[in-house]
Amino acid sequence: MAKLRAFTMPKWGIEMTEGTLAEWMVAEGEDIAKGGTICLIETAKITNEVEAEYAATVRRVIAQPAEELPVGALLAVFDDGADASEEEVDAFVASFVPATGGTADGRLVKEEGRETPPPAPQEQPAAGEPDPADSNAQPGRARIDTNRAISPQALRLAEVERLDLADVTGSGRGGRITFQDVQQAVRGPNTAKPRGPAPLPPEDAIFASPLARRIAALHGIALSTLTGTGRRGRICKSDVLAKVENDGDSAERAAPFRLIANDAIIVPFDKIRTMVAKRLTAAKQDIPHFYLRMQIDAGALLEMRRAANLLLGCKATINDFLVMAAARALAHHRDVNVQLHGSDLHQFAHADVAIAVAGEKGLTTPIIRQADRMRIDQIAAATRDLVARANSGSLRYEEMDGGTFTISNLGMFGIDSFDAIINPPQGAILAVGQTSRVAVETASGEVAFADRMHLTLSVDHRAIDGAAAARFLQTFKRMLEDPEHLFGNGG
Secondary structure (H helix, E strand, O other): OOOEEEEEOOOOOOOOOEEEEEEEOOOOOOEEOOOOEEEEEEOOOOEEEEEEOOOEEEEEEOOOOOEEEEOOOEEEEEEOOOOOOHHHHHHHHHHOOOOOOOOOOOOOEEEOOOOOOOOOOOOOOOOOOOOOOOOOOOOOOOOOOOOOOEOHHHHHHHHHHOOOHHHOOOOOHHHOEOHHHHHHHHHOOOOOOOOOOOOOOOOOOOOEOHHHHHHHHHHOOOHHHOOOOOHHHOEOHHHHHHHHHHOOHHHHHOOOOOOOOOOOOOOOOOHHHHHHHHHHHHHHHHOOEEEEEEEEEOHHHHHHHHHHHHHHOOOOOHHHHHHHHHHHHHHHOOOOOEEEEOOEEEEOOOOOEEEOEEEOOEEEOOEEOOHHHOOHHHHHHHHHHHHHHHHHOOOOHHHOOOOOEEEEEOHHHOOOOOOOOOOOOEOEEEEEEEEEEEEEEOOOOOEEEEEEEEEEEEEEOOOOOHHHHHHHHHHHHHHHHOHHHHHOOOO
C-alpha cells in the first residue's frame, strides 16, 4: 500500500520564516537512499544540505529551483511504500495543510545539526552485574581506587577525559594523584621526532646577496652570467645593475604610459551579504553605541602563548587567548554577558563567544559555545574548525545563531584600532587592533620597549552601563597582562 509523505521547507532557528530552494539533487521518479542529499536550501545566513532520513521514492516535485517559499511550504511528495497512482498523489497535494509551527507532518528529512531521536531505554542490569550508572563500572570511564589519594580537581578532570586512573602514578605527597599527573596522562608521552641532518647547499651554488638575487629575478638576468666584485667574489647589487644598464633595460622602462580598459564588474549582493547589510544598518541606527578604549601590555601574553603551545602541543593563536580571556571575564561579569530582546534583558551563566570571520561569501560570526569552560587547546581546535567551514560556506544556522559576545580582530592586517558595530541581540563587541612595539616609561623613570595591544569595546547603552563595561575590561586586561589567571580558578 502506498505511503505518501510531504517534504516541506524546513525551519532552522526562530528567526527563519522563509527559504530558497537552491538546487534539487534528485529527480522525479528517482529513489533516495537513507542519508542521501535531497536538495540545497538557502536561507538569509547559510546554505544547507537536506538529507533523507530513510529510503523513499520521489513521486512529484512541486517547488522549482530559485523559488522562495515560506517555512512549511510543500516542496515535493515522497512514497516509501508501494507505488501510488497519480490520482492518489493529486489528492495528497490538494489536501496538504502545513502543520502548526510551519512544518509539515510526517517529514522525511533530518536537518543537519538538529537533535536526533532519543535512544531506546536501556534494560536494568541483572543481579550481580555492574550498574551502568556507576562511573567505575563503565568501560572508558575513570576507575577510582578509594584507597588512593587524589585531588578533587584531578578527579574531575579524569572523569571528563574518561581516564583510567589505574595506570596513573601520583607525584604528590604520599603518592597523591595531582591535577598535573592527570593532565600529563591525558596528553601522553612526548616523543622527539628528529628531522635528520640539515641539507647543505650544492658546491656549485652561486654566491650572491639577497638584494642582487631579487634584482636579477626582476629583470630576468641569470646570475651565472655575472662576475661578482664583492668580497670573496660575491655578486652584489652593483654587479646586477651594471648588467641591466648594459642590456638597455632603461630604455624599456622609459616607455610611455598608456591607459587600458577599466570596466566595472557588477557583483550583486547574495542573500548572506544582503542580510548582513540589513542587520548592521539596523544595529547602527537603532542601538545607542558608546565606546571604551584601552591599551594592554601584551608581553606576558605572547610569552604564555609560546610556552602553552610548546607544553600542550597545540597551535593556539593570540585570538584564541583573547576568546579564552573574554569568556572567563564574561563569566565573572554576567551584567555584560547578555542579550537584549525587546524590553527583556537575558543574562547567561556561560559565555558563547562569536568570532568575526571575513570569508569569501561575506562576514559571518560563528560561535564558540561555553568558551569559559574550555581549555586553550579546545578553543584553538574549535576555532580552526569554525573558520575553515565559514570559508567554505558550510556553517550550520545554529552555529551562528545567538551568542553573548563577539570579538572582531583586524590586528593581523596591521590595523591599530577601530570601532566595531554590535551584533544584535548581543550587548557588546570587542574590536582588537595589532600589537605594536613602543617605547614606554618604566616605574623607575627609564625608557623601555613594550608590546602594546589596542582594544575598543562597543557597548549597547540600553543593556549595559558604563561602569559595568569598564569593570569587565579591567578583568579582561588583568587576565591578559597576567595570563596565569587564565589557567587558575581566580578571576
